[in-house]
Amino acid sequence: MRAGWSGLCTCTTSSGPALSESGSISAEGPGTGPDLIVVPARFGSSRLPGKPLLKIAGRTLLERVVAVAQLAAKQAQNCSVLVATDDPRIADHAQTIGADVAMTSSDLDSGTMRAFAAAQQHSCPPRRIINLQGDAPFIPATIVADLMQTLRAGYADVTTPVFCLDWARLDRLREHKRTAPFSGTTCVRDSHGRALWFSKSILPAMRNEHKLRTAPLSPVWQHLGLYGYTMPALEWFATASPGHYEQLEGLEQLRFLEHGWAVATVEVDVPAYVLSGIDTPEDLAKAEEAITQFGDPYPA
Template sequence: MNLLVVIPARAGSTRLPCKPLRLIAGRTLLHRTIAMARAAIAGRAGVGLIVATDDEAIADHARMAGCDAVMTDSAIATGSGRALAAALSLPQAPRFVVNLQGDSPFQPEGALAAVIAALEAGAEVATPVIALDWASLDALRDHKTRSPFSGTTCVRGVDGQALWFSKAIIPAIRDEERLRAAAPLSPVWRHVGLYGYRLDVLQRFEACPPTALENLEGLEQLRLLELGIRIMTVAVDPPRFDSSGIDTEADIARVERLIAAHGDPTPDL
């Protein structure tokens, strides 16, 4: 196996207990993430898919959905740590590991393929971003009045390398009215919860303790930047409807309203 896609799915979420098994319009969050991942990697040789969890009920649910599952230590604090544990549990470790966050089931079409392509082109770490138009930026601002730590933005260089990520909306925009009149896209990029790593880079990352800035923002990718590891961001088109990660009851209600209005983007298993 050249590449392993791992869906970390731990039970212990303080804001949304047993989050992977929570229903969204009649289907669990984990079921939706598995279906999205399976559709994205269909037909690709040398790519595996597995759920990494610390809860037997979640593992059983994954297997009922037809996905392999592995039990990982409940003390592992991050999705990337759980992804690494899953990769190292295999008889032969893969060259690349993708951490497909289990609380982001509505990924843009093509995001996983774009991350894989960036890794194969030499990126140490790759992750997708979406350029927000002004209406999407307005919607994100409104959403953050209710869920300030849901949704992550990214500042990137002209070469695509990430400069910073934040739960705040960055960059600040001076002379916004003029910029709105000049172009349909805002200067804000929204980060998509999908990371691809070269295995040795992921091992280096996990060998280092969390940093102060990582703890303040609650974003593990900031540790990579502080370690001097370059993160290639790949621009992808928006999904059918704009949805950040599922972190709160309000997020579930919002996504259910979107599904009711625009249809369900999750493919059948």
């Protein structure tokens, strides 16, 4: 099923540029080059050091994410892929798997800042950027491509995909959070599909859950680890101060919400093998199990 955008966004903020009725600063924005998919990859993960170079079923995590990005770029057309890293080991590996690389500062504190730094270095500045997190190897490439098409339609300057959890998936997420409480992000949305909040806690809290369970789907929306920005939105993000709740949750997208921006969510269908992210050794093992059970979505 093709991803679909959930509604138009309108927002005016004193902290950033005014958005038009379509929710966009500029349908085109600055830049003359192809649109860009950036894969931020950092060696120094506190929970899983060297994560991009660890292997899942014989292929590194970075190799798998780059495969997603390259297929998405082909589907979206007029789009290129760039790995953004601060570590020469990751840069060397990226080049061996055929990916272009941008070296970025080790002082950058988020994948979004690394994506912005990489976009600035690009020989032809892009108009739109997808930030595809380097720990999401099973995201369908069609989701990434559709996110780019949402940006190109000019509906919003910030977009991100979400999917509704059935009860079995919600139960698995709850169980996973017992050992990895900061894995998996949920989203609360308004009636037009705009994000009201993101949290590492499971939102919303539910009264009388046993009654709600008569429906096939829970009211919980889980966030997938990628974002789309127009270049003006990304430039604004890079100069704005981190928000209070952004720092508490460790969720960079909250900076937009805390400063009054609209974030459009894109509803997507997510296969059973897609994990919320690779954050722990246990996640690596689950990824191996998923490939054994469902097959390799991106075989070499």
